[in-house]
Amino acid sequence: MKATDNLRPADPAAVLDTAIPHIALVGQPNCGKSTIFNSLAGFKANTGNFAGTSVEFTESVAMVGGRRVRLTDLPGTYSLVPSDEAEGVTRHWLDSGAADAVILVLDASVLSRSLELALELSETEIPFVVALNMMDDAGRKGISIDAQELSRRLGVPVVPTVATRGQGVVQVVMEALVAASRRIRAHKPAYDRDVDAAVESVRSLMPAGLDAARQRYLAVRVLEGDPVVEAELARFPGDALERARAVRRRLAADHGWSEDSVFSSHRHAIAVNLFEAVSRVVRNPGRPLGERVDAVLMNPVLGPLAALAAIAGFFALSFFAGGALSGLVMGPFEALGDSVRAAIPGVAGAVVRGLVDGLGGGMAIVLPYLLPLLFVMALLEDIGYLPRAAFLVDGLLHRIGLHGKSAIPLIMGYGCNVPAIMGARALESRRDRLLTVLITPFIPCSARTVVILALVGAVFGVRWVIALYILNILVASGVGRLLSSMVPGESVGLLMDIPPYRVPPVRAVAAKVWFRTKSFLLSAWPALIAATILMALLEHWGIQDQANRLLAPFTAGLLGLPEAVGVTLIFGIFRKELTLLMLFSALGTTDVASVMSATQIMTFVVFVIFYVPCVATIITQVRETGWKWTGVSVLLNTIVATVLAGLIRIAGSFMA
Amino acid sequence: MTLLEVELTRPVTVASLDCSCGLSRNLACLGIHLGDRVSVVRRAPFNGPILVHVENSGVDIAVGRGMASRILVEGD
Numbered sequence: 001m002k003a004t005d006n007l008r009p010a011d012p013a014a015v016l017d018t019a020i021p022h023i024a025l026v027g028q029p030n031c032g033k034s035t036i037f038n039s040l041a042g043f044k045a046n047t048g049n050f051a052g053t054s055v056e057f058t059e060s061v062a063m064v065g066g067r068r069v070r071l072t073d074l075p076g077t078y079s080l081v082p083s084d085e086a087e088g089v090t091r092h093w094l095d096s097g098a099a100d101a102v103i104l105v106l107d108a109s110v111l112s113r114s115l116e117l118a119l120e121l122s123e124t125e126i127p128f129v130v131a132l133n134m135m136d137d138a139g140r141k142g143i144s145i146d147a148q149e150l151s152r153r154l155g156v157p158v159v160p161t162v163a164t165r166g167q168g169v170v171q172v173v174m175e176a177l178v179a180a181s182r183r184i185r186a187h188k189p190a191y192d193r194d195v196d197a198a199v200e201s202v203r204s205l206m207p208a209g210l211d212a213a214r215q216r217y218l219a220v221r222v223l224e225g226d227p228v229v230e231a232e233l234a235r236f237p238g239d240a241l242e243r244a245r246a247v248r249r250r251l252a253a254d255h256g257w258s259e260d261s262v263f264s265s266h267r268h269a270i271a272v273n274l275f276e277a278v279s280r281v282v283r284n285p286g287r288p289l290g291e292r293v294d295a296v297l298m299n300p301v302l303g304p305l306a307a308l309a310a311i312a313g314f315f316a317l318s319f320f321a322g323g324a325l326s327g328l329v330m331g332p333f334e335a336l337g338d339s340v341r342a343a344i345p346g347v348a349g350a351v352v353r354g355l356v357d358g359l360g361g362g363m364a365i366v367l368p369y370l371l372p373l374l375f376v377m378a379l380l381e382d383i384g385y386l387p388r389a390a391f392l393v394d395g396l397l398h399r400i401g402l403h404g405k406s407a408i409p410l411i412m413g414y415g416c417n418v419p420a421i422m423g424a425r426a427l428e429s430r431r432d433r434l435l436t437v438l439i440t441p442f443i444p445c446s447a448r449t450v451v452i453l454a455l456v457g458a459v460f461g462v463r464w465v466i467a468l469y470i471l472n473i474l475v476a477s478g479v480g481r482l483l484s485s486m487v488p489g490e491s492v493g494l495l496m497d498i499p500p501y502r503v504p505p506v507r508a509v510a511a512k513v514w515f516r517t518k519s520f521l522l523s524a525w526p527a528l529i530a531a532t533i534l535m536a537l538l539e540h541w542g543i544q545d546q547a548n549r550l551l552a553p554f555t556a557g558l559l560g561l562p563e564a565v566g567v568t569l570i571f572g573i574f575r576k577e578l579t580l581l582m583l584f585s586a587l588g589t590t591d592v593a594s595v596m597s598a599t600q601i602m603t604f605v606v607f608v609i610f611y612v613p614c615v616a617t618i619i620t621q622v623r624e625t626g627w628k629w630t631g632v633s634v635l636l637n638t639i640v641a642t643v644l645a646g647l648i649r650i651a652g653s654f655m656a
Numbered sequence: 657m658t659l660l661e662v663e664l665t666r667p668v669t670v671a672s673l674d675c676s677c678g679l680s681r682n683l684a685c686l687g688i689h690l691g692d693r694v695s696v697v698r699r700a701p702f703n704g705p706i707l708v709h710v711e712n713s714g715v716d717i718a719v720g721r722g723m724a725s726r727i728l729v730e731g732d
Contacts, residue, residue: 078685083678112713113687141714264684272712300701391718395704404705404718493720494705497686500716 020061022070022098023176026090027105028117029053029076030499032133035163035508036105037073040064040173043511045073046419049384049504050408051497055086055425057093064173071173072099079264080120081226085425085433091228094126101180102128103172108145108160109137109500112275118154119267122186123220125213127179130158131172136165137500142283150278155187164505188216191266198223198251205240223248224263290501294388303392312466318372319457319465325368326454333360334590347540354536354585358529361581362521366528369450370520371513377415378512382504386411387496394494400477401484402439403432404494410436413443415516417617421624431489437625438483438633441613442476442640444469447524447576448609454580455605459593472609479640524577531571531578535585538567544586558642559603560649562587562596569611576614599652603645610641659696659708659719659727667695667711668729675726683727687715694729 025033029051037045041060046053058073074093075086082088094102104121106114111132121128132147151158157175161168178184191199202219203212210218221229222244233241252259296302337356344352380386386408394404405427413420417440424436444452457465538544544567548555551566568582583604584590592601612634613621621630662668670692673680680690687710688694697716698707705718719727 079681081681083682083685110687110713110715113715116684258680260678261680261684264681265689268684268689294698298698298700298707300699304701387718391700391705391707393702393704394718394720395700395702398704399702404720493722494718495682495686495720495723496718498707498716498718 020068020070021177021180022072022100023173023180024072024074024093024099024102025105026074026094026102026117026121026128027076027131027133028078028107028114030497031076031105031107031114032161032163033076033105034058034073036103036131036133036161036169036172037071038511039163039166039169040069041071043515046515047508047512048381048386049499049502050381050387051076051426051499053381055089055422057089065170067177069173069177077117079117080124081221081224084428094124095228099126101176101184102126103131103176104128105131105133105161105163107134107137108132109134109141109143111138111143111145111279112271115271115274116264116267118186119189119270122154122189123217125185125217127156127182127184128186129156129172129175129179129184130154131163131168132158132160133163135160135167136162137502140288142281143279144282145279147278150274153187153274153277156184164502164508185213189267189270191263191270194251194254195262195266198247202244202247205236205238205243207236219244220263223251225260288500293501297385298388298391300392303388307389307392311469314372314376315453315465315469316462318369318376319453319462321372322369322453323457326364329364329368330360330590333364336360347537350536350540351533354533355529357536357581357585358525358532361532361584362525362528362577366447366450366520366524366577366580367517369453370446371517373415373446373449374513374516375509377412378509378516379504380411382502382509382512384499384501387498390494390496391498397480400480402435402480403427403429403492405496406432406436406439410440410443413440413445414449415446417441417443417445417613418620421617421620424624429489429492431487432492434487434625434629435480435483437621438629438636439476439480441617441621441633441637442472442479442610444472444609445576447579447614450577451580451608452605455592455601459598459601468605468609471606475610475640475644479636520577524575527575528577528581531574532581532585535567535571535582539585559607559645561600561604565604569607572608572614573612574615576608579608597652599649599655602652603648606648607641607645610644611638612641613637657729657731658725659694659729660706660721660724662696662729662731664699665695665697666731667693668731669693670727671730672728673726674728679723679726683723686717687713688717688719688727 025037027033030049034045034047034054038047041062044060045058054073054075061068061070074090077087077090080091082091104118106118132145138145147158147160159168159172159175161172163169199216199219202223203215206215206218218229222233230241233244248259252262297306337353340352340356389411390404390407393407397404397406409420409423412423420440421437424433427433427436452465452468456468548563548566552563555561555566556563564586565583568579568586571582572579587595589595618630621633670688670690693711695709696706697709705720706724708717708719
């Protein structure tokens with residue numbers, strides 16, 4: 001029996017039941033927390049081989065070894081003193097005291113760095129156990145780790161795990177449950193005498209009502225300059241905060257240390273000693289394969305070329321594969337639609353026709369193009385290519401005032417803008433986050449890619465599709481440059497972990513693709529069907545024509561498009577997947593080239609690529625940046641879309 | 657000598673940081689500390705960041721040029 005066989009996701013209502021033990025997953029970015037979470041709770045948390053995949057926490061109740069356990073997957077954090085918004089989420093959550101115990105996930109392949117967080121957690125009063133994850137990676141690096149010795153030295157249970165294969169994950173949850181009920185506390189790290197003396201003297205400033213462990217925790221944190229704890233001390237009676245700061249200054253000055261690094265450097269020294277005591281190099285791994293791959297993929301000349309070739313190849317593939325699949329499924333649905341049209345008159349006929357159009361559209365048009373894209377995105381995320389892409393384009397992005405790390409959310413934007421905008425939280429500075437959020441809607445998501453492939457691809461060929469993407473990147477860069485000159489401040493430098501390549505198990509990639517496909521099937525497809533029915537009804541009652549006439553000065557007058565496309569653009573705001581289907585039903589044919597000229601098709605597609613993002617994107621933008629910036633973003637997109645579409649129209653009139 | 661000027665693959669030791677800002681903490685979080693043996697494995701195009709390999713922990717960190725120019729190192 002595999003380790004995951006006895007796990008089943010349980011009733012979501014139970015999430016609120018406080019009688020169920022609550023276990024949180026904590027760890028540095030990209031150590032596999034979400035993978036552990038998913039192997040216990042089913043695929044719910046997004047995973048990827050880069051720091052900052054999870055920027056929010058995900059919660060679920062799962063059956064683990066016959067017991068109900070409430071699990072929370074927290075965003076990765078290098079340290080408990082947060083340095084970005086996502087890390088702040090974790091710290092705040094831990095401070096709330098919601099967890100009965102924590103599973104601290106350590107990346108065994110970079111153990112000495114991971115141990116620093118273990119030492120930080122040892123200072124808190126939260127019971128925890130260690131999941132020593134990525135043991136397979138450590139083995140490949142030729143490192144052997146003595147988990148028992150590590151457990152003895154930390155004072156908490158240590159379970160070796162390989163989360164991608166589900167190894168050890170059940171056991172670590174069991175250990176966490178025991179730790180929660182016995183309130184297991186880790187050994188406190190032993191600092192040198194002067195540091196310990198400083199901790200003691202700050203501890204004596206704390207109110208007597210607090211227990212000793214809490215006093216010590218606050219003392220260590222305030223000596224580290226932790227802003228959250230400083231705020232807490234400011235509320236204590238007397239001048240506790242001022243006196244604590246004085247101790248901190250003296251400690252740093254006496255030793256010539258900088259104030260903010262006294263503890264981090266001590267912890268580092270302890271972590272290195274601990275690492276050396278529990279691990280040994282069993283063999284020289286030689287030059288890893290990943291390095292040889294990087295010699296090409298991260299090469300200043302070959303790297304970008306390889307990326308471009310891969311992208312072009314991908315579009316060609318998804319165009320041909322998607323086109324072929326689409327063609328196969330489309331025929332029967334069209335025939336069905338035609339016979340329905342003939343057979344059922346009146347309102348009922350309109351409803352059935354809309355239903356058939358919506359069903360067929362999802363199946364024949366969206367899925368064939370969507371699936372390959374989702375698959376490639378999943379692969380890129382899991383293998384670990386995204387941070388390398390960020391490394392390559394950082395220099396270019398800085399020229400337009402952006403940050404290399406923006407590349408990761410922006411690339412993810414090609415899948416869907418919503419996670420891309422949320423992914424911007426992994427950026428440290430507010431300015432970089434804002435710029436990334438404003439530029440993301442210019443990146444054509446998978447739904448817009450469907451429109452591009454199905455219209456431009458079918459009528460003009462793959463080369464024009466690629467040309468459009470290049471145009472899109474140029475426009476997005478121009479907009480980025482413009483915005484960064486308007487938003488004050490300067491982009492901070494890049495500082496980013498480059499993880500090793502990891503070959504994701506087929507099951508993990510499949511689960512991720514299915515997770516995202518399911519979200520299309522469950523939320524987009526019903527909307528698609530509802531909209532096609534609505535469209536058919538509007539058409540039946542003649543309302544559609546009135547709306548189109550209302551929009552005509554813009555669509556027909558300014559952009560030179562057929563009047564009938566007006567409504568499709570409105571529907572497109574709700575979901576971009578709708579655009580294409582609506583266009584087909586508005587024009588009454590899937591052979592768009594028979595009713596629209598080449599210029600009109602190109603104008604339409606360019607407008608669709610750039611205009612107002614979909615409702616889901618807008619809502620996410622409001623949540624991340626507020627109404628003002630969202631307004632700016634929507635306006636900006638619409639202006640750029642109109643200008644570009646107008647230019648295409650003019651250019652087309654010269655060519656005709 | 658700063659980390660920015662080191663030739664590729666040459667091992668050096670991090671000696672000091674030329675700044676009092678949060679740089680040391682941020683570097684420490686990712687795994688670059690004073691006294692660490694590091695080497696520059698790669699430079700990104702278009703005046704981009706450098707890729708720093710930390711010897712004892714085996715991690716690879718991309719460091720922007722601005723930051724790299726504030727990391728002072730010593731050769732053997």
